[in-house]
Amino acid sequence: MTAGAALTTRSGRAVPAAPFTHLVRLTDDTGLFEHARHATVRREHGYCTDDVARGLVVTSRELDPSAEVLRLAERYLAFLTHAQDTDGAFHNRLDFGRTWTDQPGLGDWWGRALWGLGTAAARSPLRWIRQEALLAFTQGAARRSTDPRAMAFAALGAAELLRADPGNEPAAELLADAAIAIGTPGPDPQWPWPHEKLTYANAALAEVLIAAGDLLDDPPALTAGLRMLTWLLEIQISDDRLSVLPSAGWQHGGPRLRHDQQPIEVAALADACATAATLTGDQIWHTGVRRSIDWFLGDNDVGQVMWDPATGGGYDGLTLHGPNLNQGAESTLALISTLQHRTPG
Template sequence: MTATVGRSRTTSSRRWATAPAPSFAHLARLSDDTGLFEHARHAIVRREHGYCTDDVARGLVVLCREPEPTAELLRLAERYLAFLTHAQDAAGAFHNRLGHDRRWTDEPGLGDWWGRALWGLGTAVARSPAAWVREEGLVAFSRGATRRSPAPHAMAFAGLGAAEVLRRHPGHVAAAALLADAASAVGAPDTDARWPWPQQRLTYANAALAEVVIVASQLRHGGPPLDEGLRMLAWLRDVQLRDGRLSVVPAAGWRRGAVRFHHDQQPIEVAALADACATAATVSGDPAWDDGVRQAIGWFLGDNDLGTPMWDPGTGGGYDGLTAHGPNLNQGAESTLALIATLQHARRWS
């Protein structure tokens, strides 16, 4: 049986119709000739916090998703790619944190940043219009794809990059193996319909775990059943709806059986859900999944628990979180990239 999504429509599922085109103005403001700064106070860059591979990789994903990038965006993608290749060591691991003094402050590792780096590289391989970017991305991806992380989230991000590589290179053995291992790392859904999630706690970027199971179902050999990923995602989406609008799991997470709080919602949760629902619609052929994308867009435009926009039209930046008292008005890289990634999905109906 294939999981399906409810088709009820509310204001929160209609605001997408007025969604603006994604703006890269604030992303450019946060970037310099080295990479992408992590933090901002309101819209002003906080250089003292430096750069991180996590955000640069997410930046490469959204830039390479643009169907007709401008020359400025191509140059920005080149800069982010150069950052990632500089962050990678000979064994395929990645540094994550670079100070403003251009010195790494950590050792190469296989945390979330490794997975996101492979996601960014894989997206460049699949979608960049520049041949040399695709080629260099493939070299770096192939080196990193030989490694495995013990963390399910890191594996999920890496698996999404592997799925991108397989779009352009369906015979890429290392990518296929990584995608299969990523789905295995996430695990199969629980049989309890009240909590079918493979883990006992929802944390961050939760929908990415369901998404990698969905895309892994398309592997020729060793992929999980499609229904497993769809069941996970259907439950996750439904449990994050409140009075018909999106109300995502907050930064503190939510453990099975515990009280769930609704403050400190993070844009990364919304973007992950938009990505996963768009993937589910494409893979399953069921347009009902598009409702999840619309609700994610609506969350940024004001269809959330406080009825407030979660972005600044003047700067193009995304706000860092939805607190109990309103938006956190800082416009850091993660939240801005989540905004861009979500608004990119509005093109599905243009």
């Protein structure tokens, strides 16, 4: 979902439109390459369903996609349907020789595949993409993962479908089961999180509870999700700027590190805040979206931009000494996803 983020940062920098240039560079006729050395594709590392699914999310979310963006969506959809087995599970890793190197499973990549398929089924301007994505989503939505985070990613796709088709029963059942799998906040105000460790893309879990509360008419879930997201946003603000949890995560009762910060954390927070802003209209969530955008544009702990305007690529992480200048798929997709919440006026 998109929310009303400003066209300029707090320091007056212009907010660019979401760039697809590097995503095109990372994509061939098969799929989306996972890694890059600076802006140069590393073909030897192959493709993964995780990134292709996120590619389908951002290409499907474009309000007025160009022909080039639509072609990307077509390739990503073809990759995901090829990755899916007859039982609804998905392969994750395809090498450059076009051979799957793993068995189909129900890990995070299954969840993200359903996120991409649900988004395409709900939002693509092309009818045939919507139809094909719905078929694959429905097949995958019959399965359940034992991992709450995989369930959360899948539920984001289910929520997209329910907004477009409130009567979609497989999507409603998946969203409800995901909310149960995520759990609810505990009583401790210092740690109102359902789990003992914060890992990655944490805001996605809060977003699912918020979506379940709204779409399934479940006020307690909505309250729980907003409470989780409020805390998550508060603990990631430092000196009035966003300072997201590092790749090592944060264990309840343990020390909190500041680096390396990953763009996926920022993108997940932007998405969740945008959803909360749409439902509540509260300024705190609009501010959360803006701070997420600002993080990429240099309003972060190191004060350096986290993307390359010359290539359109997002940098892979923020270290104590500045950005990791590699521009892989995950970080570039996080940049695009966050900037999609930029709205004119």
